[in-house]
Amino acid sequence: MTEETTMELIKRRMIGGELSENEIMKIINDISNKKLNDIEIAGFIFSQALRGMTNNEVLSMIKAMVETGKKISFENQIIYDKHSLGGVPGNKVTLLIVPIVAAYGLMIPKTSSRAITSPSGTADTMEVLAPVEFQAEEVISMVNKTKGLVVEADNDICPVDADIIGIEHYLGLNPESMMVSSILAKKIAMGINRLVIDVPVEGTKVGSMEDGQRISQRIVKIGKKIGLEIKAGLTYGGQPIGNNIGPTLEAQEAVESLKITHPDKTNSLIEKSTDLAGILFEMSGVEKGKGKSIAMDLLISGKALDKMKQIIEIQGGDPKILNEIPKSQHQETIECPRTGYVTQVDNSKLIKIARLAGAPEDKTAGIVIFGKRGDKIKKGSPLLKIYANNSKNLSKALDLALTSKPIKIEGMLLKQI
């Protein structure tokens, strides 16, 4: 019997066949060696979108993705990490979680990606404060000094992922099996041992609590089989985290939150960050239920802020940036057209407006929103402020904000008949 070609394997998957470890290795190897063209890669993605993958197939994918790239090791140290499934604009929690966790003494060499479809990836946001491009070997020596880092992912870690993501983005598809393989393969290649996964639910990729629970349980289970200890936190994703969207504005809000000195000054960004950092602390042996308050203490004592200064310095930045983060040249404010309550904040509309304003390429571009669900806003008060360095982009973003109404304001009277 002659061996099937890669395309034959992909077609077999498409009509419902399960592939073996060797067969999946062959496909991933071929992508890695540029032996598959875009249509063939698209076929592989379609086969997953259509039929899903068994956990065994996902395990084979993870193994193959790790094998086809660079692997780094922190020797006998336990390495912690945090990953978000994404979809919520303004989710700058990494810029709080990393300094909090590192200030406690745990190793957290966080690698983040740049924005693909969002107004700012964590790497884009961190780059406002310090350089983020490093080789994996540099990461090892740097993190030994500061315990924490926020850098861009090394391109040599799971390099096939970039080829696959390129086609996924073009197709507008991100099958669950591909997403899980890609996340976990990178963690294994980066030498991570313990991971908290943030699963934002509602208005994100994950539509319901049931979906969130199912995918979380699947990730935890697959993690176990590859020696990765995982806890998942289902978080509320129905509106932005904090109020700022866009690289500079998000960096600024993260820094402001690192500077709080009283727990009364908390907000959705701080709540979510300390929730997730607390889960990592409990994975390190802290008594169940005590993790969050340790995280909050590290924040209000200023220890996390001090740690952030060290991290900025070791990444080649100047900690003085924490005192004044540059603003965009142009701004435009939309006032609230009526007194009422915020009943809806639309993530996808805000993302479009922030990107039209120029984010993430224009680092200062973005949006600040002045109301979250349930807030009361008075007629004439600011509702939304758009920032951009380019005045044409600003006016395009403003137009979209005025017509698409990303923040819905309602009074008690909904309609008169």
Place this chain on the structure above:
Amino acid sequence: MTEETTMELIKRRMIGGELSENEIMKIINDISNKKLNDIEIAGFIFSQALRGMTNNEVLSMIKAMVETGKKISFENQIIYDKHSLGGVPGNKVTLLIVPIVAAYGLMIPKTSSRAITSPSGTADTMEVLAPVEFQAEEVISMVNKTKGLVVEADNDICPVDADIIGIEHYLGLNPESMMVSSILAKKIAMGINRLVIDVPVEGTKVGSMEDGQRISQRIVKIGKKIGLEIKAGLTYGGQPIGNNIGPTLEAQEAVESLKITHPDKTNSLIEKSTDLAGILFEMSGVEKGKGKSIAMDLLISGKALDKMKQIIEIQGGDPKILNEIPKSQHQETIECPRTGYVTQVDNSKLIKIARLAGAPEDKTAGIVIFGKRGDKIKKGSPLLKIYANNSKNLSKALDLALTSKPIKIEGMLLKQI
């Protein structure tokens, strides 16, 4: 052909036949003359729950219900009224709307019912401030002096309604055709010309905006055919209006709202009351869009409060009660178990708790809630306070509040897996 018996008419309705005006008149007359037993009335209600009624049948019902009772006339004056479809606890808007509308100079002799399934009907709440039981003839002479009143409905107005409601309550059914007939027949018998209907949507009898619009349009259309000018306001009913539930507590909150002197002090109760009063002002000829601000001005200028004093006095009460409304002997506070945001306030659970505490029979019994949707509440702050004169009722209500959790508090972390 022998004439059908009433029961034969009802059976014909049940299998889908439309009844004529004379046939419906025969049924209503028989109920009025106690010629139908409970089972026959139940059949008539079932026939409506099962098959609905045409608008012509509803018109016949209204005519018959008016004919079988007392009718009053205010001669050539235009009489205004407000009616709420109900289902929202704490809906004490009448106690603001009537003095606001009367202070403007419009006649609004509001008749209200006592609670059937709620913790407080408007008549129960008003009775905390002044007597409410009057004959229709007394209402005419009183309202000529004050323009406004808040009294209990005269039992001789549409008396069949009480017989029908008794059976509906027992069956747990309130068919739309019966509800619309009952509301509009009483308005016609009371000599009303212009009416604003409050249609609370979500968590009430009306589940969706679509349903709210359909029923509103139906009521407006039927009103037109009987010479009643109606506007409907669809209002948000997903949580209580204001924060207090129970006769005394609601009266207290209404009085506090009548005392505001600055528009910044507004709340959901004031917003809704001025929205609905504003609709009545626009029906009286005020330019479209200006009604609400007139209502707000009458409130903050103290004119509505002065009017309320006159109304209390003419109904035989002492306006001094506005300075201090008596409290229950016993109270119990539930503290917020965690810092977080209010994500849900359950109307039906709050109604059950307030009724267990003794409302409406124990006028001082009820609940004050300290958070509405979107509010942030800190761990240890008061979340809910229960009031009762009877300590046994208090402990029963407290138990239910602790176990059923009518106010849902969530942080950013929804669940950990």
